Amino acid sequence: MDKQKAVLELDEVVIRFSGDSGDGMQLTGTLFSDASALFGNGVSTFPDYPSEIRAPQGTIGGVSGFQVHIGNKKVNTPGDYCDVLVAMNPAALRANFKWVKAGGTIVADSDTFNEKGLQRAGFKTDDPITELKLEDYKVVYAPITSLTKESLKDTDLDNKSIVRSKNMFALGMVYFMFDRPLNFTEHYFEVKFKSKPRVIDANKKVLKDGYNYASNIQAIANTYKVPAATSIPKGKYRNVNGNTATAWGFIAASEKANLPLFCGSYPITPATEILVELAKRKDLGVKTLQAEDEIAGICTSIGAAYAGNFAVTSTSGPGLSLKSEAIGLAVMTELPLVIVDVQRGGPSTGLPTKTEQSDLMQALWGRNGECPLVVISANTPSNCFDAAFMASKIALEHMTPVILLTDGFIANGTEPWLIPSMSQYPAIKAPVVPEGTTNYMTYARNEKLARGWAFPGTKGLEHRVGGLEKDFLKGTVSHDPINHEKMVDIRAAKVAKVAEYLPEQEVFGAQEGELLVVGWGGTYGHLLTAVQEMRAEGKDVSLCHISYINPLPRNIVDVFKRFKKIVVCELNLGQLANHLRMEHQQFNYLQFNKYQGLPFTIIELKDKFNQILGGK
């Protein structure tokens, strides 16, 4: 090992914290990323936790990880591979070593690398480093558990609490390695444990002792410095994950539409936090109803929409399946409703805590009959806010259900977000029928082809809606064949017409050329980074990342035809590619697909693009 010590300046670095589910790795990673964001770095994070709450201690099944990517400019992904891995036990090492860059640094708690620990993690020898062929890596074995105990032996904390503080010792070490100030984290302790001064002191002490220990030992070869970003816009920031941003986007839409927000929902990983976030907002008058199941979730929302609230429902893939029939009812009754699907690995229960983009076809087609609706997607954690806002605006102004697709990766991932002001957002004007309107025709339409929305309780607008086919104007039940044909057409036309009110598709990079990368949803950061890097290398690659999937942007054909080749990249078997084949058959769509429950890596993307460019 290299014994020299110096402060090296880096453009970016990726750190992965990993340990048992009970080791507090999510918190440790969050604190590190918050400190880095406050320091002015570009930051992107991704938690990676098991579907068990707490699998048996020390086993691979129970390993919980949290990856942080920081940079001296905006970073768009949490990073493919990490420079530093913190492994609180052998299982964490075993589960994560393949994510460490060749020659990277591994900080391990040597106290846990005993016979029992190694065996639980499935090691066959007492030399995990050799066993995993990590001889060329920089491994820092530190007795973190015993040092933590030592550090806190004079406090009156019980033993369990003391041992639980070891993550802060590790964090202190990492802070030293990356030349980070401790004050942000110390401030966090002060707020969090306001009424328990002794706990504050203890945490500060462990953190500091970890920091000092790292500075004292010779094992840490270098410390790194990732300077604050200069290219990042100035202003007030917060870190935000996709689920919180989604919830807040709905609340923002409710404010702009001046309609109470109602969310009928049922918990499901990884969408639950949207409901959790909304439930907190009684201060803003948000009503959440945790229903008995997903069907009741959407049906209460449909009832609320009929009654004049702005209604949303949140779920993940299996829940979207259950909501299918009721979505059809919302289409037929032409009520505004946003259904957000935080996609996860499928089919069936599948891989509930892993990410995937495999619900697109279900969103487009998963209902009986010709049953069109708007489908849009979100790109990044903070973009979930805008996507939720736009989904709401479309639903309310066009009187249609909208499915918003996010995914586990952006739902749980965080990034710094330049806090917007609501004054920057457009008004939302639903076609509410005013009291006093005479001769209200339930299915008469405005220029958007939206019907008028009359609220129960309003005198003179009494009317009936339902799931049977509707008369073209009156909205009464109609079995007339020609009326049905007209209604099928107009429902399709109404959705198609939304494109006229949406922004045109933008292209990152050259506006014409060799290769157009097409993507959608949560792969944005990876696709952008890959394209950026390749463009920096002089390659003729551009990115067309589609947010509006149905209807597609009105200029999409113009965009496509300016490129020689198109490659559609998705975390599924090619669902957007198929959608494009249906909508715009004239183009040849190459595909790049991955379905491992994991995001793309920049490396595999660039390999693929280079191969396509080379193979022309």
Next chain:
Amino acid sequence: MDKQKAVLELDEVVIRFSGDSGDGMQLTGTLFSDASALFGNGVSTFPDYPSEIRAPQGTIGGVSGFQVHIGNKKVNTPGDYCDVLVAMNPAALRANFKWVKAGGTIVADSDTFNEKGLQRAGFKTDDPITELKLEDYKVVYAPITSLTKESLKDTDLDNKSIVRSKNMFALGMVYFMFDRPLNFTEHYFEVKFKSKPRVIDANKKVLKDGYNYASNIQAIANTYKVPAATSIPKGKYRNVNGNTATAWGFIAASEKANLPLFCGSYPITPATEILVELAKRKDLGVKTLQAEDEIAGICTSIGAAYAGNFAVTSTSGPGLSLKSEAIGLAVMTELPLVIVDVQRGGPSTGLPTKTEQSDLMQALWGRNGECPLVVISANTPSNCFDAAFMASKIALEHMTPVILLTDGFIANGTEPWLIPSMSQYPAIKAPVVPEGTTNYMTYARNEKLARGWAFPGTKGLEHRVGGLEKDFLKGTVSHDPINHEKMVDIRAAKVAKVAEYLPEQEVFGAQEGELLVVGWGGTYGHLLTAVQEMRAEGKDVSLCHISYINPLPRNIVDVFKRFKKIVVCELNLGQLANHLRMEHQQFNYLQFNKYQGLPFTIIELKDKFNQILGGK
């Protein structure tokens, strides 16, 4: 009116019986079609009834119709327009006049054309014929109600029963018009009312009196004769509708597979009769469970499949929506299961008693995750038997859920069916794991990529399945990324592989040429007739009617490339066309779509095909 009377010989004729829901038109039509079938005609029928059980008497909403097409050779559709309309009241006339061929014959019960009746039916004048511009039609006003009363005045039947017999009077009239013997129908009375000789006599009398009345009056210009078909294969026949044939196809598969049949289902129009038919078959050991809802319907079936029964579940579009999530479970657990969807007009509750083909995309894609399964369709009422048999064979031999799509039109329609012998059908061999097998690997696969099916209760084969992603071999839960990718691929490959075991696609007509008509499902009779007629007229048109939708037949590309133009005809907005665009993007697919809740007419099909041929 032409006063001459003669027996004219016709190749084919279409008769439509229509009246109030309570007027017994379904029975009347069925008796006429049975008599014609027994006589040796080609026959095809279609009932057309309202979604109300019994709407108010005399209103349009309550009109129930039954159309019968008979010919001197096999007829493939119930006919576009009718030669003769029987209208038991003004509402029936109003609802059906547009279905009468120009100049056709209308037989009406003049007793019901009073002020009240006309008004209920929405006539504004007392002259419905002029009001509907039917002056050029042959209208036979007969006082059917009073003549029926007269006919039965000496019986001891109560008045209500007497009036209810008027349909038999009308039937007698029609029998005269078409020179039909009465004995088949008389025999029916004898069987049906075995223990009530007076009822037998009364019915025979009314029928005869109707016959005689028609022969006596001068109003009936001609009687027609449609000779028995000579081209129809000889043998033992029965009339069958699609739902019965479907149910029987499952029972046949159960016999061939030597596995008990289980059906968990929930009633829904127009699929209910499958469950009804299966419930009758306790004699053959069929177990039906009328579940509390569609989800329980499929889940009990999945449980039964796990336990080693051959399991099916029946539904229509909204029910298929509800089953989505559980279908994913069947895909993941790789259990055999047939889901039959009798399609109806959508979206949502839509037009429950009308036909449509708009659930194809839902069948293909309506589930979370990458969740492939086999989708096949049935073409005609009697073909439902073979389709259900094949769906079962595929499910059981390939260990996969199969969705069988039929529709309201063929489910309720009937046609004569040359009764097959079970010896003509192939054996069904499910990959059941025998007791004594050692080292059973739950997800190890055979040459079809089907896993072995081990029945609970068998010693030594204890295993666990479920909805979480499965280990490639052992079938235990696996969160491994590469394993997931392998499993997504193999599930897709398993379904794709089914094509190797299916018949190649056949083409009716020339095997290459100008225009290939592509269709699927219940439009077969109409497409075939249109293509037959055009070929007879010397037009270069062929028909490719696809039964196996996913996977498509392995020679489909070969078929398509031999034609200059392809037109895909469907009762939806173009779902098969879109499926073909996804699967075989290289061809240009013209479309002809209709979505009025009605079948195609031969006329509109031929117009369209001629236009395409002309416009080349």
Next chain:
Amino acid sequence: MAKYNYTAQDFKSDQEVRWCPGCGDHAVLSAVQKALPDVSEVLDYARERYVFVSGIGCSSRFPYYVNTYGFHGIHGRAAAIATGVKVANPKLSVWQISGDGDSLAIGGNHFIHAVRRNIDINMLLFNNEIYGLTKGQYSPTTKLGSVTKTSPFGTVEHPFRPGELVIGAQGKFFARTIDVEVKLTSEIMVEAAKHDGTSVVEILQNCVIFNDRTHSNITDKEFRDERVIVLRHGQKMVFGKNSDKGLVLNGLGLKVVTIGQDGYTLDDVLTHDAYEPNPGVHMMLVNMEYPNYPVALGVIRNVKDSTYDDNVRDQVLEVQRHAKITCVDDLLNSGETYDIK
């Protein structure tokens, strides 16, 4: 001092009523249309405040025929839709219309959860013990052994007793009536409307086409008085053409006695207490079946408790009283933020 002066006519819509002639639904519709003017006066509800929500079934066409707001939902989901309507706008008077299949088969889960939450809606359960609209399959209330389209050899399932299920789900209001008793039905509708919380009204309804006379052994005029007992809070539990029969306590159960016989006097007869929270006696009353007992009609259980919609409203008000965040800008700027300069 009548404020609205509505008549039944005001609650008739222009839609043609499409039930079979002779269907019990007609009578129920008319009873409801007769009750609503009273409800309006008693509770000060203008016509536009009513919303009728239904599922799918013959009975579920009901909303089309009432001249106010209406939602004809999907099969089984009426309770969930109605819940959403009520929570979204608690000022509305929400009426759920649902058949025995709609509310107890496919809709069973929403039914028990609405009852448990005690959301303030009025649920009319049209119990014809059959699926009418789909033409005669058995339902969860069909009597054991009945031959129907899907049970050609008789059903093999024990039916639910709706009242028992309601109590099992913590129901606070349960009433029972029969279609032909229009006056009693109207009276019960008013009581249901007045009750805060989920009011379940079971209507023994005749389906002339597919299950004719299923209730006839208690509803037929000639012996109805002897086989039903109409319960009214605070009144003695007497019945019979001559009001000479009564219910008395017998150990832990109930017994039918003839007043004046075997030493029983009117004093021995129980007085109906619909307000008793303990469900014990109400459970016995809802479970009374002919021929051992008269079938109980009227409001059997009517207990005050907090409602879901009130609780939601109170909680929102309470939180808002102390709220620091009052608009989205506040929210976005709350918690951990930092400045990049």
Next chain:
Amino acid sequence: MAKYNYTAQDFKSDQEVRWCPGCGDHAVLSAVQKALPDVSEVLDYARERYVFVSGIGCSSRFPYYVNTYGFHGIHGRAAAIATGVKVANPKLSVWQISGDGDSLAIGGNHFIHAVRRNIDINMLLFNNEIYGLTKGQYSPTTKLGSVTKTSPFGTVEHPFRPGELVIGAQGKFFARTIDVEVKLTSEIMVEAAKHDGTSVVEILQNCVIFNDRTHSNITDKEFRDERVIVLRHGQKMVFGKNSDKGLVLNGLGLKVVTIGQDGYTLDDVLTHDAYEPNPGVHMMLVNMEYPNYPVALGVIRNVKDSTYDDNVRDQVLEVQRHAKITCVDDLLNSGETYDIK
């Protein structure tokens, strides 16, 4: 004469048990694994005859850990899947494993219908009053006012009492136990297995992570004896560390008395009759709540009635005895046919 001589070990699978350390599920698993050898002897079940069916939730991972057949279903559908398994092969001994969310929230409908049908399965309801797997949202059994992830200001819903709901759905067998009482749980499992029909066993289970100590005011060792009563058929309803407390009838209700005080003797104390079909007393027993009453454990209700699976089997046999159609060829040629010559 033991036939199988199984031990608990025979029912342990090779899968690593993945519940949190301290989770109540561990104890239940062990109780079941201890009971199955007994069940096998008593009912003559070989190991391969058991099938464990579950939904989704922490508790629903149970089947992976039992070395026999198992089906880990989808959320809420365990009762429906288990029903299908049992009807398909009535010889199997079917055990349903399900959490309070799985069986009473999303699975509520299948739950009440399985109970109503009296299908012969054993349902273990792991009631931790929380959604464990999804990390701590309230469930339909969460106490009113509880703060959870989705009720930051306290819940506003009245919880179900599972036993009450079971009786409302015509349940014939209901028992209650607590996770830590491994012996009692094992004993109840054997009783549940012996009962023909749906046997519902509510297990008061602790979720150490998201709802720690929710049952502790009755399960904590130091006062457990004073706050629970273990009911056994035919035995007096006595409880307390010194077995000096008992339940007596008090009008239409129950009352806790101390034997030897206020003139109460052991003779006054009720004897538990689990076989009584009339649900009156059982309803009171399942509803007893601390602090007014001790919480009832043991088999509270155990009533014989025909089961769905037996009825199905009997009907098939009966029909087949007179059957004219015995194969598909018969069927195709039955009814109206005709010859074209």
